[in-house]
Amino acid sequence: MQTLGEFIVKKEHDFPHATGELTALLSAIKLGAKIINRDINKAGLLDILGANGVTNAQGEAQTKLDKFANDALKAALEARTEVAGIASEEGIVIFKGEKAKNAKYIVLMDPLDGSSNIDVNVSVGTIFSIYRRTTAIGLPITEADFLQPGRAQIAAGYIVYGSSTMLVYTTGCGVHAFTYDPSLGEFCLSHEKVRYPTQGHIYSINEGNYIKFPLGIKEYIKYCQQEDEATGRPYSSRYIGSLVADFHRNLLKGGIYMYPGTASYPQGKLRLLYECNPMAFLAEEAGGKATDGTRLILDIDPYPNELRQDLKIDPKKLLHQRSPLFIGSQSMVEKVEQLIAESSKNIF
Numbered sequence: 001m002q003t004l005g006e007f008i009v010k011k012e013h014d015f016p017h018a019t020g021e022l023t024a025l026l027s028a029i030k031l032g033a034k035i036i037n038r039d040i041n042k043a044g045l046l047d048i049l050g051a052n053g054v055t056n057a058q059g060e061a062q063t064k065l066d067k068f069a070n071d072a073l074k075a076a077l078e079a080r081t082e083v084a085g086i087a088s089e090e091g092i093v094i095f096k097g098e099k100a101k102n103a104k105y106i107v108l109m110d111p112l113d114g115s116s117n118i119d120v121n122v123s124v125g126t127i128f129s130i131y132r133r134t135t136a137i138g139l140p141i142t143e144a145d146f147l148q149p150g151r152a153q154i155a156a157g158y159i160v161y162g163s164s165t166m167l168v169y170t171t172g173c174g175v176h177a178f179t180y181d182p183s184l185g186e187f188c189l190s191h192e193k194v195r196y197p198t199q200g201h202i203y204s205i206n207e208g209n210y211i212k213f214p215l216g217i218k219e220y221i222k223y224c225q226q227e228d229e230a231t232g233r234p235y236s237s238r239y240i241g242s243l244v245a246d247f248h249r250n251l252l253k254g255g256i257y258m259y260p261g262t263a264s265y266p267q268g269k270l271r272l273l274y275e276c277n278p279m280a281f282l283a284e285e286a287g288g289k290a291t292d293g294t295r296l297i298l299d300i301d302p303y304p305n306e307l308r309q310d311l312k313i314d315p316k317k318l319l320h321q322r323s324p325l326f327i328g329s330q331s332m333v334e335k336v337e338q339l340i341a342e343s344s345k346n347i348f
């Protein structure tokens with residue numbers, strides 16, 4: 001049996017110049033995850049279910065557990081010397097003091113993804129994404145440090161609080177999954193070098209929004225439902241409504257998760273920086289693909305030069321930018337991209 005801590009230290013030996021800082025940072029996330037896991041497991045007994053009457057930066061109702069999870073991770077990360085600041089749905093926090101000025105990394109996170117599921121005992125998750133700071137060491141970081149393309153991530157992962165709790169992460173050398181053993185209080189290696197199965201058979205989308213979907217997406221849903229022996233269609237439809245849990249199932253079984261834009265919300269619902277990017281890094285590392293329908297998610301620049309030069313743009317607001325997301329088994333993502341491209345030609 002190998003614990004997450006042992007595994008990360010062993011991997012670090014593969015990099016001769018590694019300083020151990022990333023290892024320490026990942027262990028802070030691991031600690032935050034254990035705290036969140038403990039309290040989620042007894043949520044019905046503690047007074048932490050339901051909304052807390054606060055709305056977040058995007059006007060969405062915050063649940064008590066959203067706030068609790070954010071605080072648990074923030075405290076675990078702030079206590080370390082490796083992190084200069086964090087960002088989440090709750091906004092950007094630039095840590096104060098000398099140690100933060102010299103810390104190498106920044107963390108973006110969705111502390112409690114799928115939080116509407118928590119009150120009904122359905123799986124939720126935590127998503128994290130780690131970058132090197134872009135501001136020089138010795139100076140306080142700025143909001144722009146958090147607005148890097150996903151390609152610049154040096155690590156990303158999630159914790160899924162499901163029938164068992166698992167932590168899944170990548171540092172760019174494959175995707176590794178660890179199952180939490182509550183009797184030991186440790187995450188233990190259960191799946192090394194996870195890869196998508198070549199052919200997936202599951203599609204995940206909120207079909208209640210069907211009427212609002214662009215033509216290409218409607219055609220892809222029709223394609224999933226047609227009979228075809230060679231590709232094993234019809235595919236199964238599975239949608240939990242927690243990105244982490246839907247992604248996790250599709251990663252292990254083979255499938256595609258979709259959250260498209262619609263006429264009223266052209267950018268969809270999911271946040272590029274702390275939901276789409278980390279999942280896209282994991283998907284690519286597992287041999288899958290993640291796009292917004294036409295571009296690879298990891299290639300999207302959230303703060304291109306034209307926006308940097310526009311003084312009316314508040315970089316704090318760019319943190320919450322959204323993107324359509326098509327993520328999962330490569331051949332399935334490419335099929336939906338093809339139908340999106342064909343349907344856009346038909347319009348003109």
Ligand code: AHM
Binds near residue numbers: 115206241
């Ligand atoms: P959240 O971070 O506020 O929980 O929102 C993100 C979640 C995803 O986990 C999930 O896939 C999606 O929202 C579900 O949205 P919908 O209810 O519109 O299908």
Ligand code: MG
Binds near residue numbers: 112113275
């Ligand atoms: Mg979320």
